[in-house]
Amino acid sequence: MTTPRDTNPSRRSRANGDGTVYQRKDGRWEAAGYVLAVGDTRKRVRVYGTTRKEALAKLTEKTATSNRGVPMVSVHDSLAAFLTYWLENVAVHQLRENTHTRYTACVNRYLIPGLGKKKLAKLAAKDIRTWLNELRTVCQCCARGIDAGRKPDAQADHRPRCCAIGKCCRKQLSPLTLAYIHSVLKSALEHAVREEEIPRNVARNVRTGTPRPRRFEPLTADEARIFLSAAQSHRLHALFELALRTGLRKGELLGLRWEDLDLAGGTASIRRTLQRTSTGGLTTLPTKTLSSERRIALPTPCLRSLRDHRDQQTREREKAGRGWKESGQVFTRPDGHPIEPATLTRHFKALLCRAGLRQIRFHDLRHSTATLLLEQGVELVVIKEILGHAHIGVTATVYAHVRLRLQRDAIDLLGHVLRDPAETTSKPDDGGDPHLCAAPVR
Template sequence: MTTPSHASSASRRVRANGDGTVYQRKDGRWEAAGYVLASGGTRKRVHVYGSTRKEALAKLTEKISASNRGVPVVTAQGSLAAYLTYWLENVAVHHLRETTHTRYTAVVHQYLIPGLGRKKLAKLTAKDVRTWLNELRTVCQCCTRGTDARRDPRAQASRRPRCCALGRCCHKRLSPLTLAYLHSVLKSALEHAVREEEIPRNVARNVRTGTPRPRRFNPLTADEARQFLSAVQGHRLAALFELALRTGLRKGELLGLHWEDLDLDSGTASIRRTLQRTASSGLAGLPTKTISSERRIALPASCVTSLRAHRARQAGERERAGSEWHGSGYVFTRTDGHPIEPATLTRHFNALLREAHLRPIRFHDLRHSTATLLLEQGVELVVIKELLGHAHIGVTATVYAHVRLRLQRQAIDLLGHALGNLTETATEPDDGSDPPLRPEPVH
C-alpha cells in the first residue's frame, strides 16, 4: 500500500458543507459548483469555470456570498426582464453615477422590458434585438405609450390636445442618437451576463445601429459673444455667465464651485465636483463627469475681477439675511445662501438672451462657443481638451470637426493666395542676373 504524495493530498482540499466543490476538468479548466439562492426562494446548483483553481473558486465564492446576502442568482433560463431588474438593482447601481443609473432605469422600464422583456435570456438572438430596434425606428412614441391620451383634462384645457388624444399621429419617432443609447444600455447589461457566464456571447454586439450624427449645436459668434457679455453686466450672476463663456465650464461645474476651489490671487480654479439634482439626495454635489473632468484651469483676468465683485455682493447678501443665511460654501447661491437649482439658472439664461435680442440657444452652447472661438483663434486642440475636461482628445476632435474643417478650408485658401501671388511675381523680371523663375508644368 502506497502513501499518497504531498502534492496529491494538497490538491484535494477538504471544503466545508455549503462551500461547494472545485475540481479540474479533462480539458484542463477548473470547474466550481455550489448551491445558491434562486428566484422564488428556491436553491439552485450553479457551475462556474476558470483557467486556475483560484479563479474558479473566487467566482463561486462571489456567487455564494451574494446568495448569503439574499440576492438571488439570475439564470439564463429566466426572462430578460428578470435579468435586467437584477442587473440594475445589484450590479449597475454600484458602478454608475446616480444620474446615469436613473437614465438607465428609465430606458429599461420604458423600452427594453416592454420590447424584449418576455424573451428568455438564453434564447435572445441578434435578430430579436434588430427587430426591436427597427420597430422603435418606425413607431410613434406618443401613440405607443399613449402620452397625450393620459394627460390630465384640466392640463389640456390650457394646451391643445395632440397626437393620440385626437386620433391623429404626430409621427414622433426616436432619434438615431436615442436608438444608439438604448442599444448601448442593452449591450452593457448583456456584457455582464457574459462575464457571469450566464450566456456564451453578447448578441447585442452583433447588431449594427450605424454611427449617428452628433447633436447639432449653435455656438455664439464673436460678435454675439461680445453682445452677450455686455448684456450680463449688472446681473446678479454676471460672474457665472462670464465664467461660463470664457472658460467653457459645464452648468453643474459652475454651480458646484466652492470658494475654497478658487485661488483669485494666482488666478486659478480647481474643478472638483458638479451640482445636480438626484432622486435620492435632491440637490447635491457629485463627483465630476469623468476623472479628466476633475482639473485645474487658469482664470481670465476679467473673470477674477468679476468674481471679486461677486464675493463682495454675496457678503452683503449674507449680512442682510442674518440668521436666515445658509452657509453652503458655494460661489453662486440664492440670496439666502442655498445652492441654485440648475433649472433656475436656465430660466435666468433664457431671460438674458431675450433681453439681449440674441437667438435662443442652450446653456451648454456657451461651452461650445468657448471651444469654437478658441479654435478659430488658432488654439491647439490639446489645450482646448484640457480646458474643457474631455476624457480623450478624440472627443474634442469629433465634436468640433466642423470647425476644424472650416479652418482647414481657410488655410487652403490662404495657401492658394500665396501660391497665386508667387506665380504672379515670378513672371516679373528680376533685378539680379538670374533669369526669372517660371512655374514647372504639372503632369
C-alpha cells in the first residue's frame, strides 16, 4: 500500500538536524538549518535558490563546513568576529606563514581596535575613510603606550621620551603602512563578498592614495667594484658575488642547491627560497611568485667563484666528518647546516664596514643590479626576467628614477645636436674622442 509521502518525493520530511526546505511565496526556495558559529555556539542560517535542489545543495555545503569545525560568520556578527574567522579558517590556507603572521598583527593591532565593533552588514565606506583619517594623525607611542611601557635603564639612559613625560613625539604611521592596512581589510571583505555575506566590498570605495615607493640606496659602479674586491677574502664570496651580479633575493640565494646549478652550461634554476617561520624554523618554500621561478644565465666570474666554493665545501665536509649535515645546498655553515638569514645580514654588514662602504640593506644589492643594468642601456623587459618580477610595471615603477635620469641624459645629447652651429666654437679635430653630437642615444 502506497502513501502520499511515497508518491511525492519532493514532499518527504527530513530527519532531525537536517534542516528544512520549503518554497516561499515569491517562488524562491529557502533552506534553513543550524551550523557552528563563532564562540563554539550554534545558530540558524538560511540560504536561497531558484530550485529546491539548489537551495538544499547550499545548505548541505554549509552544514558540511560546520561539521569540519569551521565556524560560520553572518552579516549580523561584528567585523572583529569576521576578521578572526577569516584569519583562522581562510587566510591561513592561502597565504605563506610569514605573510599570515603580518596579516594577523595588522588585524589585532589596528583593524579590530579601530573597526572591530562595527557590524559586518552595516560597515560603510564612510566609516573606513573616517577611521583611516584618524589613524593617519594619531601618534603610535600614545595610542599603543609604547613609550610608557619602556623600562628605564640607567646604563643606556633609555628614559621615557614621549607621552610618559607629557610630550608627544608624533610618531605617526607612514603612508605605506596605511596602504598595507587598507589592503588587508580589502582582502578580508573580498572573501565576504565571495561568500555572499555582503553585496559589495565597501573598502574598495575608499581611496588612500598611492604611497611613494620606499627609498633605497643602491651601490654605484665604483662602490660595487670595491664591494666585490673586499668579498674575495670572505668565506661566502661566491654568494655576495652572485647577489650583486644576478640580483637574486636573500632567500633565493640561501635556498639554492647544487642540483639547481649547471656550471657547464652556465645557468641556474631558481625554484625555492629559504625562510625562517615561527612554527617550522628554517623552511624551504616555493619561490615568492610563479614568475620568480625562473632560469638565469650565470656570468663567468660567478662560475669561477662557484667552482672554488664547491671545492671549499668539499674540504669542510671532510673536516667535519660525521658532524656534517648534508642538505645539498650551495651555501651552508662550515658544518653543513643552512645559514640563518639574520646571520647572512650580519656578515654583509661586517663586510661593508671592512670595505669602508656606507651601510645599506642586503636587498639593496638587488636594487644595485637593476640600477647598473639600466644605466648600461639594458632593456627593461630583460631586467624584469632577470629579477623575476611578476609584471614589468613593477620593474618600471621601482626604478622610475633611474629611467628619468637616463631620459635626461638622452635629451641633453639631443640638445647638442639641435644647438645652433653659430653658438659653438669649432676646434680642429685632433683624432681624439668623438664629438658629443655623434654619440649614440640609447
